[in-house]
């Protein structure tokens with residue numbers, strides 16, 4: 727279980743995340759009903775214990791800062807011995823969205839979603855979770871359905887990726903990095 731509190735002059739976000747298999751309960755209060763809806767979908771489909779409390783000055787700041795805080799929590803909750811790679815495809819009426827991800831420490835996002843706010847959410851989440859995240863919208867005309875199908879697929883893929891496993895995290899062996907500040 728990880729708790730992260732992030733506060734700026736624009737937003738205050740508190741996230742509690744438990745990615746262990748028995749956690750499964752979600753509670754969100756972000757002042758934004760659609761953001762609450764998407765976080766609930768993500769948490770439920772992932773089987774996470776997830777609590778998010780947030781407030782902010784503008785929807786853009788709120789959504790981005792929730793994504794950053796959740797990403798940091800997800801990174802901290804990722805077990806070292808996990809399945810690492812996963813994908814899922816979800817349909818919701820006319821919408822079909824495929825998500826593929828890697829929790830191996832490489833921050834990368836490939837979208838887009840047809841919503842600049844939620845495309846940005848996924849980019850910020852991937853960067854802060856140090857996750858490679860690809861989202862492909864295969865079909866869909868209703869943006870609510872497309873975004874919701876993406877969050878469902880992300881949740882299902884995360885459930886598989888954090889599950890216990892013995893993924894090979896690198897063929898490089900350990901990375902030795904020496905850092906010195908000179909003068």
Ligand SMILES: [Mn+2]
Pocket residue numbers: 763870874
């Ligand atoms: Mn909905």
